[in-house]
Amino acid sequence: MxxxxxxxxxxxxxxxxxxxxxxxxxxxxxxxxxxxxxxxxxxxxxxxxxxxxxxxxxxxxxxxxxxxxxxxxxxxxxxxxxxxxxxxxxxxxxxxxxxxxxxxxxxxxxxxxxxxxxxxxxxxxxxxxxxxxxxxxxxxxxxxxxxxxxxxxxxxxxxxxxxxxxxxxxxxxxxxxxxxxxxxxxxxxxxxxxxxxxxxxxxxERRVETATEGLDASDVSLMYWFANSESPYLAGCCGAPGAITRAVGAENAFADTHDEWPQISWETVADRDPDVIVLGDLTRESQTAETAEAKIDFLEANPATRNLTAVREERYILLSGQAMNPSIRTVEGVERVADGLRDLGFTR
Missing domain, CATH: 3.40.50.1980 (Nitrogenase molybdenum iron protein domain)
Incomplete structure (x- = not known):
């Protein structure tokens, strides 16, 4: 006004x-x-x-x-x-x-x-x-x-x-x-x-060096899901998730997309079939599937997603929403993705 x-x-x-x-x-x-x-x-x-x-x-x-x-x-x-x-x-x-x-x-x-x-x-x-x-x-x-x-x-x-x-x-x-x-x-x-x-x-800088020391996650594809189950916001190539992915030496399943958070169909996700799904665990209430729990429930129940390799094998890594945006917590994202990949046995 x-x-x-x-x-x-x-x-x-x-x-x-x-x-x-x-x-x-x-x-x-x-x-x-x-x-x-x-x-x-x-x-x-x-x-x-x-x-x-x-x-x-x-x-x-x-x-x-x-x-x-x-x-x-x-x-x-x-x-x-x-x-x-x-x-x-x-x-x-x-x-x-x-x-x-x-x-x-x-x-x-x-x-x-x-x-x-x-x-x-x-x-x-x-x-x-x-x-x-x-x-x-x-x-x-x-x-x-x-x-x-x-x-x-x-x-x-x-x-x-x-x-x-x-x-x-x-x-x-x-x-x-x-x-x-x-x-x-x-x-x-x-x-x-x-x-x-x-x-x-x-x-x-020290935290990133420590988190990624000796880490080899090449050939591992990651998909980052921020929010929304109907038309999910998934990370494109070049934002904070891209920085995390490069730091751990993995691949982004949607590296060919330059939009920061494009909305991508679940059918396209099924075609890409990522090895690991990185889930935003948000506490806000402005979209559907904000929490990691809600995201997992959706993935395991939806016919379009329940047969994804990452879903069948329960290959999930949880991040805060702030870690998935460019922020001081993006380093936290590097740490958690690196630890998650090690826990899932995806590093050499």
């Missing part, structure tokens, strides 16, 4: 807006590229998904609109700066329960623009371009007009990502974990905790 919010914006936000500004540059640079120069006052500038985000002081009141973004902030020890979160698919990442406990949940899905402004944010983050776009909470420009800078995960505007192709978009180039690391470094820079960011990235 149209609102004349500038006159109503709280004094605290107006004051902070003098220190934090964001604008859309005439020519956008690569997502997540940080300006290496800082002025005498400590100003930091980050080129983020075509928006130049300039921070003159570390934000004090952050609203994080997606779980993935929230978990990065929590992992950086910034829980005291978060005044609201939204759009969760899973319980919070293990080890962050206490840090997350006191943070207000503004909505289970996208909150309204007004609800976000009521939290008096001086910085807004999101994991997806669509969250701060048409049909989402509000455009980045609407926040920026009020002096509230915004940041979107560079994984959703990385090279080759087309968000205008419908659904969750498509990728012509494979996503890499380096893009997730770039998001961590960007946010650490915004808040002046660069050392924490480097420690977090180094820890994630």
């Amino acid at each position: 149209p609102m004349s919010r500038p006159a109503l914006l709280p004094l605290a936000v107006l004051t902070q807006a003098l220190l934090l500004t964001a604008c859309s540059p005439s020519a956008g640079g690569g997502a997540g590229e940080a300006d290496s120069a800082a002025d005498a006052g400590g100003t930091r500038t980050i080129d983020n998904c075509g928006h130049e985000v300039t921070v003159g002081a570390a934000p004090e009141r952050v609203v994080s609109l997606n779980q993935g973004s929230t978990e990065i902030l929590l992992s950086l020890g910034l829980e005291d700066r978060i005044v609201g979160t939204a759009t969760w698919t899973d319980p919070v990442m293990e080890g962050l329960e206490e840090a997350n406990a006191g943070i207000p949940r503004l909505a289970e899905n996208n909150p309204s623009f007004e609800v976000v402004l009521d939290a008096e944010p001086d910085f807004v983050t999101a994991s997806f371009v669509s969250t701060l776009g048409t049909g989402g909470v509000a455009s980045r420009e609407r926040f920026e007009e009020l002096g509230v800078p915004t940041y979107v995960s560079p994984s959703d505007c990385a090279a080759g990502k087309d968000n205008g192709s419908g659904g969750d978009g498509s990728r012509s180039e494979p996503l890499t974990l380096d893009v997730v690391h770039g998001e961590i470094r960007d946010l650490a820079r915004v808040f002046g905790v660069e050392e924490r960011g480097e420690e977090l990235v180094a820890g994630l």
Whole structure:
């Protein structure tokens, strides 16, 4: 609904807006590229998904609109700066329960623009371009007009990502974990905790190395099912599941599909007959077959799927929804898929 919010914006936000500004540059640079120069006052500038985000002081009141973004902030020890979160698919990442406990949940899905402004944010983050776009909470420009800078995960505007192709978009180039690391470094820079960011990235890199050491899963085909039993969302080649698959050295049953999460018929799945099915175990309630239990019940009862090799042999690996999206938990996905393949005897 149209609102004349500038006159109503709280004094605290107006004051902070003098220190934090964001604008859309005439020519956008690569997502997540940080300006290496800082002025005498400590100003930091980050080129983020075509928006130049300039921070003159570390934000004090952050609203994080997606779980993935929230978990990065929590992992950086910034829980005291978060005044609201939204759009969760899973319980919070293990080890962050206490840090997350006191943070207000503004909505289970996208909150309204007004609800976000009521939290008096001086910085807004999101994991997806669509969250701060048409049909989402509000455009980045609407926040920026009020002096509230915004940041979107560079994984959703990385090279080759087309968000205008419908659904969750498509990728012509494979996503890499380096893009997730770039998001961590960007946010650490915004808040002046660069050392924490480097420690977090180094820890994630060590975890991938440990999980995949000595692993040979070549010739093993994986199918990733996120949600929906009628017209299932299955992973295409090049998103987070693709990064997981490459890390463990396996094959994606739908590597020939560039859509992020295409909806594919069960008859086509039967034709591909994947060796292992990786199931999203979600706790939200917006689609059919959200939990892994519901997915398994469907697979074992449906005539089109019950004779799949993976179903007959009960070759399932369970992942959180966040591990199947580009996020700090994609590394968790690498670990669980690697462990699952070993448990199923699919490694050499």
